[in-house]
Amino acid sequence: MYNLFKLNNGLRVVVESIEYVNSVSVGLWVENGSRNENASNNGISHFIEHMLFKGTPDRTAKQIAEAIEDVGGQINAFTGKEVTCFYIKALDTHLELSLDILSDMLFNSNFSEDEIEKEKGVVVEEINMSEDSPEDVLMELHTKAIWDRDSISLPILGTMDTVKSFSKKVIVDYVDSYYIPENSVISISGKFDMKNIEELLEKYFGKWHTKNKNITKYSSPQLLNNHYFRKKDIEQLHVSLGIPGVEIGNDDTYALILLSNILGGGASSLLFQKIREELGVCYSIYSYISAFKNTGIVSVYAGLNPSNAESAIDAIKQEVSKFAKSGIDNERLYKAKEQLKGSYILGLESTSSRMFSNGKSVMFLNKINTPKDVLRKIDEINMSRVNSVMEKTFKNGIINSAYVGKEKQMVEKLFKGNIISLDK
Template sequence: MYNLFKLDNGLRVVVENIEYVNSVSVGLWVENGSRNEDINNSGISHFIEHMLFKGTVTRSAKQIAEEIEDVGGQLNAFTGREATCFYVKALDTHLDLSLDILSDMLFNSNLAEEDIEKEKSVIYEEINMSEDSPEDVLSDLHTKAIWDLDSISLPILGTMDTVKSFSRKVILDYIDSYYIPENSVISISGKFDMKNIETLVEKFFGKWRCKNKKITEYSSPLILNKHYFRKKDIEQLHVSLGIPGIELDNEDTYTLILLSNILGGGASSRLFQKIREDLGLCYSIYCYISAFKNTGIVSIYAGINPTNVRVAIEAIKEEVSNFAKVGIDNERLNKAKEQLKGSYILGLESTSSRMFSNGRSVMFLNKINTPEDVLEKINKIDMARVNSVMEKTFKKGIINSAYVGKDKEMLKDVFEGNIISVDK
């Protein structure tokens, strides 16, 4: 059973009661991420995520962790480009504790200067760790190639310089502006008393008020035709190729997911079979979509021996072109729909996955997207819709790319040699 309601302060709450489980997952979602930042405060959302675990006026950092772990629960968080989420999964008997911990972290965090300085060192190491991961470097580099100077291209972790600049006042001002009830969602999935849930959430979050509110609004960035290379002393060349996608809350989202799966979603996909199995040009290759407010991209990732890069990229381009020209037949469409439905349903077999799904849906679409709704959308995919989405996306071909590897010389003939070297 689902319910969606709003507190007087504007906080949206989505709940899903699942009677046959003995757990409950609670998520505090804030529509704020790296896309809300600029070049001067890049990384502040991620930094705040860390700081809210560092102790409150009533609990130390250790007590925050212990109170959840002592009852067998899990407490964690993540920051993305458009949202931050703090979440707890515990036995259904500990819903009150879960809401108490999350509200305490949000409203009563100490944000002590000493802790801020210590956490800067932790984030520096996280940035260093990301720099040691070619895939992470590639992801940030390709984001720049796609959207250039728009805020959506800023790194989630920020930079050493921006993190160094964060002060307690800067952090508090940012929280007061963006961590507001109107930008936020509480998502609860699992076993609980539906009769009392509104009163319970009101108890912990009903007094949430902010003065300097900034309601999140995002730009509509152009998808650019840029190609970037970053030098790293590694054996493989890591490649990310970009095809225009579609924005979040587009009725064609599931059609694009379906087509992306056929092209590069697994071991039976066209790219895997052609580039890896038939030609033996790589070990790993796959395709995935990224959908955001007002923009979206389809990405193809491959890890390639540098000596094979020109042959591999030409083969990938040819496969994408053939896919767009020939399309799929009804038999493949029906199989792909069943695969998509199966993976979607199997992905909802825990209270936490349901909490994430409901939270994202209400946060970005302002509605509950039930499994029945999603399955109906998938069932409605037909050849007319497939062809329409193909026109908007794959038929436009690869228009941007990023590369991380040892030698740019191997790329001299790729994309007419218009590949630009960047340092960071």
């Protein structure tokens, strides 16, 4: 049973009651991430995520963790380009405790200057760790190639310089501006009493009001034709190739996921079978979609030996072109729809995954996308829709790319030397 309502302060709430489970998952979603930032405060959203776990007047950082872990629960958070989410999963008897902890973290965090300075060191190490991961470096580089100077290209972690610059005043002012009920969603999924849930939420979040409101609005960035290279002293060449996608909430999303799965979604996909199995020129290859507000991209990732770069990338380009021209037949469409439905339903077999699905849906689309709705949309994908989506996406071919490895020369000739090297 679902319900979607607003508290008097404008905070959106989505709840899903599941009687046959004995757990409950609660998520506090804020429409704020690195895309809300600029060059001088880049990384502040992720830094604030860390700081909300560092203690309040009533609880130390250790006591926040213990309050949930001592009753067998889990507490965590993540920051993305457009959202920050704090979440707890616990036994259904601890719903009120979960709401108490999340509200205490949100409204009463100390933002101690000593803790801020200590956490700068932690986040700098996180940035260093990301720098040691070629896949992470590649993802950030490709994001830059796709959107360049638009804020969506800013790294979620920020930079060492921006992180070291954060002060208590800058952090508190930012929280006051963006962490507001109008930008936020509470998502609850699991076993609880639907009769008093609204009263319970009013108790913990009903007094949430701010004066300096900054309602989140995002640009509509153009997809660019950049090809970037970053030198790393590693054995493999890591490759990310970009194809136009669709924005979040677009009716074409499910058809695009279906097509991406056929192209590079697993061991039976076209790219895996051709590039790895038949040609043997790479170990890892797959495609996936990234959908944001007002923009989206399909990415093809490959990890390969630099000596195979020319033949592998040329083969990928040919396979994408052939896929766009030939399309798929009805039998392939049916199988792909069944695959998509299966993976979707299997992915909803926990209260936390359902909480994430509902929270994201209300956050970005302002409505509940129930499993029944999603399955219906998948079933409604027909050949006409597939061909229309193919025309808008894969038929444009690879329009941008990024490479991380030792030698730029290996990939230069594929784009007529138009590969730009970006230093750190």
